[in-house]
Amino acid sequence: MSGPTQARLRKAGRRLGLHLAALLAGAFILAPFAWLVISSIAGPSDLLERPLRWWPAHAGLGRYLTVLTTTDVNSAAYTFRRALINSSAVAFGTTVLSLVTGVPAGYVLARSRFRGRQALTIFFLSTYLLPPIALIVALYVILSLLGQRDSVVGLILVYSSFVTPFVVWIMRGYFTAVPVEIEEAARIDGCSRFETFWRVGLPLATPGLVTTIIFAILLAWDEFFYALILTSSLRAKTISVAIAEFSGQHMIDYGMIATGGVMAALPPVIIALILQKYIVQGLTAGAVKG
Amino acid sequence: MSLRLSSPNPRLLRTRVGREERRLIVAFLVPALLVTFGVVLIPLLEALWISFHRYSLTTPGRPFIGLANYSSALVDPGFWAATWRTVYFTLVSTGLELVLGLMIALLLNERFVGRGLLRALVLVPWALPTIVNGMMWRWIFNADYGALNAILLQLGLIKDYQAWLSSPWVAMNCVIFADVWKMTPLVAMLLLANLQVIPAELYEAASIDGAGPLGRFRYVTLPSIRSGILVSLVTRTIEAFKVFDIIFIMTRSGPANGTQTIAYYAYTETFTALQFGKGAALSYLIAVFITLLALVYFRLIREEVQA
Numbered sequence: 052m053s054g055p056t057q058a059r060l061r062k063a064g065r066r067l068g069l070h071l072a073a074l075l076a077g078a079f080i081l082a083p084f085a086w087l088v089i090s091s092i093a094g095p096s097d098l099l100e101r102p103l104r105w106w107p108a109h110a111g112l113g114r115y116l117t118v119l120t121t122t123d124v125n126s127a128a129y130t131f132r133r134a135l136i137n138s139s140a141v142a143f144g145t146t147v148l149s150l151v152t153g154v155p156a157g158y159v160l161a162r163s164r165f166r167g168r169q170a171l172t173i174f175f176l177s178t179y180l181l182p183p184i185a186l187i188v189a190l191y192v193i194l195s196l197l198g199q200r201d202s203v204v205g206l207i208l209v210y211s212s213f214v215t216p217f218v219v220w221i222m223r224g225y226f227t228a229v230p231v232e233i234e235e236a237a238r239i240d241g242c243s244r245f246e247t248f249w250r251v252g253l254p255l256a257t258p259g260l261v262t263t264i265i266f267a268i269l270l271a272w273d274e275f276f277y278a279l280i281l282t283s284s285l286r287a288k289t290i291s292v293a294i295a296e297f298s299g300q301h302m303i304d305y306g307m308i309a310t311g312g313v314m315a316a317l318p319p320v321i322i323a324l325i326l327q328k329y330i331v332q333g334l335t336a337g338a339v340k341g
Numbered sequence: 342m343s344l345r346l347s348s349p350n351p352r353l354l355r356t357r358v359g360r361e362e363r364r365l366i367v368a369f370l371v372p373a374l375l376v377t378f379g380v381v382l383i384p385l386l387e388a389l390w391i392s393f394h395r396y397s398l399t400t401p402g403r404p405f406i407g408l409a410n411y412s413s414a415l416v417d418p419g420f421w422a423a424t425w426r427t428v429y430f431t432l433v434s435t436g437l438e439l440v441l442g443l444m445i446a447l448l449l450n451e452r453f454v455g456r457g458l459l460r461a462l463v464l465v466p467w468a469l470p471t472i473v474n475g476m477m478w479r480w481i482f483n484a485d486y487g488a489l490n491a492i493l494l495q496l497g498l499i500k501d502y503q504a505w506l507s508s509p510w511v512a513m514n515c516v517i518f519a520d521v522w523k524m525t526p527l528v529a530m531l532l533l534a535n536l537q538v539i540p541a542e543l544y545e546a547a548s549i550d551g552a553g554p555l556g557r558f559r560y561v562t563l564p565s566i567r568s569g570i571l572v573s574l575v576t577r578t579i580e581a582f583k584v585f586d587i588i589f590i591m592t593r594s595g596p597a598n599g600t601q602t603i604a605y606y607a608y609t610e611t612f613t614a615l616q617f618g619k620g621a622a623l624s625y626l627i628a629v630f631i632t633l634l635a636l637v638y639f640r641l642i643r644e645e646v647q648a
Contacts, residue, residue, distance in 0.1 A: 066453070069448070069451055069453045070453050070454065072448055073448060073453050073455065073456070073459055076445060076448060076459065076463075077455075077458075077459055077462060080459075080462055080463055080465060080466060080526075081462060081465070083466075083477055083478070083481060083522065084465060084466070084469065084477070086477075086481065086488050087473075087477045087480070090480065098486055099485075099486055101486075101491075101502075102491060102494065102495060103486070103488065103491035103495075148376065149376070151372065152372040152373040152375075152376045152377075153373050155368070155369035155370075155372070155373070156369055156370050156372070156373035156374075158369060159365065159366050159369040159370055160370075163362060163365065163366050165363075165366055171370070171374075174378075175373075175377060177635075178377060178381050179579070180579065180628065180631045180632055180635050181381065181385070181628055181631075182583045182604055182607070182624055182627045182628060182631070183583075183585075184585070184604055184607045184608055184611065184620070184623075184624045184627070185384075185385060185388050185621070185624035185625060185627070185628055186380075186381060186384040186385060186388065187384075187611075188384075188387075188388060188391065188611060188617055188620065188621065189383065189384030189385075189387035189388055189391075190380070190384045192387075193383065193384065193387075208376075208380060209380060211376045211377075211380070212376060212377050212379075212380030212381050215373050215376050215377050216377055219373055243361070244361045244362060244364075244365045245365065248365075248369075269468070272470060273470045273471055275470075275471060275472050275586040275589070276585055276586060279589070280612070290470075291470055291471070291472035291473075291586075292472075294472050294473065294476055294590075295472055295476075295589065295590050298476050298479065298590065299593070305480055305486070308476060308480075309477075309480065312473040312476050312477060313473075315470050315472075315473050316468070316469050316470060316473045319468040319469070319470065320465055320468045320469065322468065323461075323464040323465065323467070323468035324461055324462075324464070324465070327460070327461050327464055330464065330530075331530055331534065334527065334530050334531055334534070335530075335531065335534040
């Protein structure tokens with residue numbers, strides 16, 4: 052075989068290998084989640100068959116409809132619906148509170164020079180090191196005293212305590228990257244210190260803001276431990292807690308739990324697919340900067 | 342860490358501008374400090390106080406016992422067993438996530454049909470809520486109806502359905518597998534970001550110098566992705582040391598405590614045995630472990646930045 056042919060063959064082989072690896076990776080990434088989705092639309096008997104059939108004989112969206120419409124307050128479906136609403140409220144409230152407090156803090160930690168700035172930055176970061184179990188007993192007692200245990204407001208407050216440092220950290224990185232000269236120009240044009248932040252600094256850090264909002268939502272939506280201990284009824288129970296509760300029971304309706312799981316997964320998965328650019332940016336910015 | 346500062350002149354603080362700046366600093370910092378440390382600091386101090394007492398719901402009275410909760414934890418074989426399990430979980434999961442994450446990152450850095458799609462899809466496992474991920478894998482590992490058993494049997498790799506989550510060591514590795522499946526994309530994205538900024542000239546220069554594929558990987562790729570590896574290592578090990586959620590949903594620390602990590606042990610002591618004093622001491626020990634880990638990393642990062 053002549054040299055050029057061999058080289059072409061080797062190149063073709065490499066391309067084939069590459070595509071095979073990509074297919075394999077794609078299958079490995081998607082198959083488990085696909086099986087969860089299939090389980091959620093499969094008929095009850097489909098899931099218990101041996102040998103297992105990979106495409107259900109009685110597929111349908113019935114369980115999703117049940118979750119959306121049921122009025123049976125004792126059903127898993129009803130709990131899932133209420134829990135999804137609670138999770139949304141908690142994620143929304145946490146995001147708002149963490150942004151309102153964390154973005155300005157990130158700004159001054161990036162821009163202003165004052166004693167203790169570095170120490171404060173490290174303080175905010177160090178909360179990440181604490182295991183939630185260290186705080187939970189006291190939080191339980193304090194929130195009970197305040198009448199905010201088993202409440203959405205109580206959860207928002209607790210979640211903001213770990214989302215805010217995250218917002219501070221990410222936004223500090225983005226504000227640092229905004230050229231200081233632009234803000235100085237605004238100052239010379241007569242903007243007050245606050246106006247400089249509001250009209251110049253913040254708009255220039257918009258990509259960071261988008262990233263931060265995404266991560267705040269994802270963090271709050273994903274949290275489990277605090278919600279497990281601090282909520283006990285439909286008033287505030289989140290979707291993660293509801294799923295854990297039902298999958299821990301002896302008589303399990305796997306199809307229904309899979310349905311709850313898919314519904315809980317949809318918001319973050321959709322966000323990840325649509326806003327992928329911002330997430331990747333945030334992962335690398337939060338990590339590499341600073 | 343490189344910070345560009347607006348006003349390096351300390352005299353500014355005494356002027357009108359300085360006063361305005363000071364007001365801004367206070368107004369901008371206090372809300373975040375309240376939300377963060379108001380919720381963290383008080384419970385943390387409360388937990389410290391509890392950890393010095395025999396504080397249990399099963400026995401009356403709350404006598405001060407000094408460090409007895411700590412010393413009894415440190416001689417408790419259950420505590421050390423849980424610690425070593427946590428170390429095993431941390432080392433194996435982080436190691437696998439780094440290796441697989443690097444492989445996926447290298448793949449995603451190549452040109453192939455559907456690369457954009459795969460880059461988007463790779464984030465799906467990471468986006469799944471931890472509890473949904475754990476529930477999904479528990480269902481896949483199910484002894485009677487699980488998809489893993491079905492696929493292995495249909496491929497002829499096993500003769501009978503296996504109870505994957507019923508033996509301690511296998512169960513631990515199943516939990517690790519579920520964690521790796523979810524978190525590898527994060528590592529892959531971090532490393533891919535590093536790979537994308539390596540100039541092609543570096544590879545060309547290495548080739549001219551006679552480096553083969555392995556040599557190029559060793560002398561060009563690896564040094565360029567150091568920061569991504571370091572960041573993955575730091576965040577993944579700290580998270581792994583605190584691991585609780587995925588164990589709660591998959592195995593509830595069983596079978597026979599085979600998947601009981603230290604966070605889970607502290608949880609059991611607190612909420613099942615109702616030994617609040619011991620539980621608080623255990624959580625402080627976890628915090629100490631993680632802080633030590635973080636200090637080591639802090640030094641590594643400083644060296645990395647200086648290098």
